[in-house]
Amino acid sequence: MSSPPLAPPAQPAQPDGPGRAAAQVSPPGSPTVIRASGVGKKFVAYHKRATSLKERFVRREAANGDDFWALRDIDVQIGRGQTVGLAGANGSGKSTLLKVLAGILRPTHGEVAVNGRIASLLELGAGFNGELSGRDNVYLNASLLGLSKREIDRLFDSIVDFSELRHKIDDEVKHYSSGQYVRLGFAVAVHVDPDILLVDEVLAVGDEAFQRKCLDKIAQFRSEGRTILFVTHSLDLIESMCDRILVLESGNMIFDGQPAVGTKLLRQRLGSLPVEGVAVPYDLAPVKPTAVTFSHSPGSPAQVQYDPGEQLTVSVELDLTDHAPPHVYLHVEIMGQGEIPIWMMETPAGGISPGPGLSVVDFVVPRLPELLGAFAVNVRVSDASTGQPVTARRFEDLFGVSGLQGAGLLRVDYEARLRR
């Protein structure tokens, strides 16, 4: 599917953060190759099937069909050369979004524009005719993706070699196993010289050796500057292979941005991230850290993603009862991937004296170091006069720092010297 060249991408409209999608612009100078604007997709869910012709006639159409929005108001722009992971719980709309972007499903609302040749490997068997042989399906599939007969003749052996199905190539594909289907589908998709590759979770069907081969191919495509969008439940894979993650929840895009931040948010939402760190019962504490927010400067609008060198303010809201100690000491740990404390901030040793009620303590970091990752916050409160712990709380609210591309967590200056 292709369309006329797209206009330069518009700037993102809204600030980023969990709970609303953070629009991500393409890297500077990289044109947008996929743009979805206000995309919604409605299905009609029929809860109960009519059991007789009469019943079907009496109910007619809409009587027991509920509208069901599998996608709601999705705005996204994908820049050329980006590798984007699409993640979310079962039924969140990932496959539907991929199909809408591939032009296989028409959106109920909104528009999709694509600039470049798309090859897609969607649900099992999509694009294959079970009655035809593997050989015929290679020709059929590749011609649907825009290749001429002569081009397919030239690529045929390479496609079959990649699929490792030469011994099966003249069998009807309805007799293929699901893994064999995917092998052939993937082999065709990567041979048609696509600008954009869309891959659904189907890769999980292949055996380990074939998965490795597919991932190597995706890595090669990535290094060639092609655009890749893939659905996976493997958040580790997204962290290692993608420049960007889109997280869907009930058809809404709740996050668009840095993989480390998005995967952590999703793990939180799926309940697969342990919450820990409460030392003293929080409910009984006379001083409660009730919220943590991130912004550029004290009091400025909340923001989640930062670049190295930018100012960051971590604001801790405290709620004190009348029985709170007069001098309170706060210890704030910024926690990285794998529960590693990255840095620590604290109030002066004598503590602070906020008084009863709500107050906010701002920790201002004038220049963020050259870091990469998503960071959560642990807050410990103690009585500054006695040193006794009061309570502790872990905040899963995250901020992310981008800027280093696959270069580890921290930038360290170094020289490489040869010595003989």
Ligand SMILES: Nc1ncnc2c1ncn2[C@@H]1O[C@H](COP(=O)(O)OP(=O)(O)OP(=O)(O)O)[C@@H](O)[C@H]1O
């Ligand atoms: N053709 C259809 N008719 C009705 N409902 C549909 C149709 N296709 C998908 N759905 C529904 O839309 C929702 C989103 O489905 P989709 O396959 O996009 O989810 P997904 O995020 O890819 O899920 P999974 O991780 O389980 O593959 C689901 O509730 C699904 O049942």
